[in-house]
Amino acid sequence: MKVILNDRQFKIIEVLKRQESCLTSSEIAKKLSISSKTVQNEILDINKKYKKRVIESKKGKGYWLKDKSILYNDEQKRIMNDNRKISIVKELIMQNEVDYYELADKLSISTSLLNKHIKELNKEISDRFNVFIMRKMNKLYFKGENVNKQKVVVYYLLEESETSNFDLAILESYFSSLDVQFIRNTIYKYVSENKIFVTDFELMSILLHVLTAQLNQKFQEYDLEDGFSKYLYSETGMLLNKEVASRIDQSFKLSLGNHLASDCLDYKNFLISVFDEIKKDYSIDFSNNNELINGLALHLKYAVQRCKMNMQLKNPLLKEFQKKYVLVYDIATYISAKFLDKTSLHLNENEVSYIAMHLLGALQKLNTEKLKVVLVSPYGKAVEKIIVDKLSNITNVKYCGNYSFLDTKGITRDKPDLILTLVNLDLYQPYEVYKIEDYLNPNEYKLIEKLVKQIRINTAYRNLTIMQCFDENLFLRIDSVNSKNDLINIMCENLYKNGFVREDFIEQVYKRESIAPTCFSDLIAIPHSIKKSALKSGVCVAILKQPVTWNEYNVRLVFLFALDKTFDQIPKLYELILDTIDNQDKYNQLIESANYSTFISILMKGRN
Template identity: 20%
Template sequence: MQNRINTILQELIAKDEPMTGDALAALLDVSSRTIRDDIKQLDYALADQGAYIKSTRGLGYTLIIEDEHAFRLYLQRFTQSEQEDDFTQPDQRVRYLIHRFLLAEQYLKLDDLIEEMHISRSTIQSDLRQVKEQLRPYDLILHHKPNYGLKLQGTEVKVRFALSQFLFNEREVKETMIWKKQLATISNMTESQLQSIWTLLIQATQQHQISLSDIAMNNLFIHIAIAYKRIKDGHQVSLIKHDLNDITNQREYTVALEIVRRTENILHVAFPDVEIAYIAIHLLGTKMVEDKNQSEEDIKRWMPDDILIVTEEILETIERKLSLGIQHDKELIFGLCLHLKPAINRFKYGMNVRNPMLQEIKQNYPLAFEAGILAGIVLEEELDVAIDENEVGYLALHIGAAIERKKLTHRPITCYIVCASGVGSAQLIKYKLQGMFGSKINILGTSEYYKLDQLPFSQLDLIVSSVPIKVPLPVPVVEVNTILTEQDVQKVETFIDTDHDELLQFIDQDAVFLNQCFDSKEETLSFLVDALKEKLALPDDYLTKIYEREAIAPTAFGNLIAIPHPITAETKTTKLGIVTLKKPIDWAGEKVQVVILLNVKKESNEDLQALYKLIGKLVENRRHVQQVAQATDYEQFIDHLFQSK
């Protein structure tokens, strides 16, 4: 996790404008939720260090440096703790000097540096030529002032970009190149050659300001090594089907050409032109899939047939089993294809892979991990290779990102602000919500309470009101204070972030029974089990298992609601069975008017957090349960179920 947080800091240092959570999530191959957690940790680490992370809804995150001196001292401590300097090596001396000049606030005297590094004047003069050469692409120069020494000069934007590159990436060369020894054995290359190729990839992407995630960088690295082996063995390289002219006019093609030519000098072998194009595709990354002129079919034409067939089979299986709605996500198709081409070679050559994020992925993104398992099963069946859970974790990252992207495609919530204190207070709520939620919320207007009947309910998803609304409305109501508190904002955020479509997959209309007349818990449970037995293929002893759970502790939680269920998952699918009652019944001493039979799929790894969150909200709010119980038809029931009060 620390490497990820360091990468976020690196990216924010380099940017003079906000960077969205989605952009950071794509860079690191994690979800937006993980980025939000990492940002909180980073902001905490920067406390009292002269900087903080500013979060602006709709724009993203910005590193704000309030005290340049304190922040530079922090970076000095950061780099000192992260590096071990060996002044016998020229590259280490050059790196140290670049760090010193980037972090120095005053001029540095040559004699002081000589004493500090214990080197000769001729050595440091030679090193300084290398320093100037490496800083030139960043438009930074070393200015010499007689009797003062040397000081770095350039725009603040250029200095910050250089800081982000030199303080972080060079350290990460050793950390992220995890397959060097295995690749050396497989490809018949020396570790020194592989190190040189990795370094040139880092340098080329830094110099041309191309951002690749660690996974994407490793994939490109493995591809080059395997391509070298295949060329040496006389195998024809897979051709891409698209017109190469579409790639050659891209800036990334020039960078790919530079990488290939330098690689040829290192390995003394000629790469075919198609390899330049394929490396350019790696470098283009999400830029290609974000191009509105690129259809899904266009994306597929870039990919070799064998890789595309496996990718399509994976996505079809995931959609058939989990119905995630991501089968036609262009970025997922592109990302999986690029990931699988080198990954399949790793499988075939028995290269082990370690996923440092595996436990975090399993714990926080079980649904994406379940989809990753399905992808692994397809790969094993299609390729006759063994896929372990480390690789499943990497596949889950791509899938999880697609799940997050799907959530972002939902239209903004449309609402009206209702307030009894006058237009001024309603406007105050309006601008506060717009500032907090940006493009996620569309506020059509404000209204006084007495004009409720004039609101355009057919256009609304939500009412935000600073006064209690006693009359039933056709849309949910979120009740807030005139001066919004943090709790008020969270109530609105809960409504906005709730994926109702995700919840509706667990609620079938023919499993919802409204305004029933039962007199007891036993009568209600018998009715529900009988009604759902055939639909859910319930086992014969299902009712017995529910009573076994009731014997341990009654499932009536107060506030007129009971959530009965067996001790263990028993059904073939996760569904709710729901009964609302005209009059409350006694349930182990509690009054109950809404009964939700929770049927969870046996041996399931489904992500049920949203479902449990919804049930939790009901349990906590008696008034909410009463409204659900009063619904007279299914549509009204769903509206009441999803409202937040």
């Protein structure tokens, strides 16, 4: 009999397995940072799932594990293995080499299991990134180009963000005096009524802030101004202090207000500086994410007050967060260390986890669109219905229809992310294709779900790589220029001034222009150098109030590519920009963009 245990139940069995004597519910609760009541309820549920008393209790003594031969199911083993693999990657990235035996001890596993994990990791990363984990003289190290090693870190960061789900029961047990489900529904209702887009993870984060605020009623004055705080009070009678209200408004993309914006300026500058350092170690750039910077600056501003008053926040999701999001939490710890240097104030692990939640939300937003899936099946509506019903249980999937294998235009019309087929297909090389061998077999849909997750991670990685080419310093609004050469000079000078290219880059751009035109319509021009020689990849954007003549065309929007030799997303970068030609409304919005943040949000809108 296969028994599915949740994470808390698994931990309770782990604790009891290590004990020879009885443990009370309070002792177990203390070890796991949960309530005694939760421990009692979980043990009842464990026994119910096994249909026997695998955990016995004795009045006045506590609990003990009667059956120590209990085996954990495959999913629980997978979670533990994945966490270990991420820890191995982190250790290897942060150090040039790691002692083989010390790493096994640190992970509390045998050397044979460490070997198994290394073998699995090498299988995952060798083909994708051309990087290998090597062992020499009992030292482990990455072998491969530095840029490829950095891609490994980014990949696992994005993989962590793809699994951002939390068990609501943890919050229900911690905030037992509150109706957590009702409060969550109230937040969701407000979001829906006001047509505010937030991810599931952001909803969980907002819920946690609201609940935590109820445990800190002494802290600051209340906020009952128009907006979410007033709505929450009218629906639930719950009050929010000024800090929480401001942070939630920021999550809902509402204005910080001039006084808050100026108060946070010091922390925004601090974060921009720290994010530059993080980019060097983790190869991920948060410095252009204004939404993240604003939200986190506000958090740090109030964190100073909490530290001084010795009232740091508690986070009931702390242990789960530390276990699931090793790399994200590690970056948050780095920020807290820099915060200590700046303020001489120490943020405890609960406060660090809130910083990590901001980072995780930013990572998750790299890929918020649903994956488009089409079906190729000749077997009629009944079979289609069975498959579609199964797909409805997979999150972040949009079903786009069933097509004949002869209808190539129909299959590719919506640019699907995944083609599911019941017949052999070999015509759709640019698309991910999965052949369903047995549509009645549940394992097929587990494999499809795994593939969906993989596609989302790859897409998020691609989006991140492309997004990092754009920079506010490379965004230009120009009234008019005399010629296209004048414009090229201005844009190349801008790239040079901001450290993206060498001084001779302009010569390579003119050389490319002399070979063939880089403008194909009255809408946009895409000049670039004759080879990938930039110091770092960047795209300079120029929006002209008056069009400039460019090889017989009158152009108002110009993208100048400066790409380094490691940039591997050229087709997708072109696709992103050329999509503007196919969408006149989008093009009009782009050329009317008053600032960089508006421009980039329009450009990236609707990208998977």
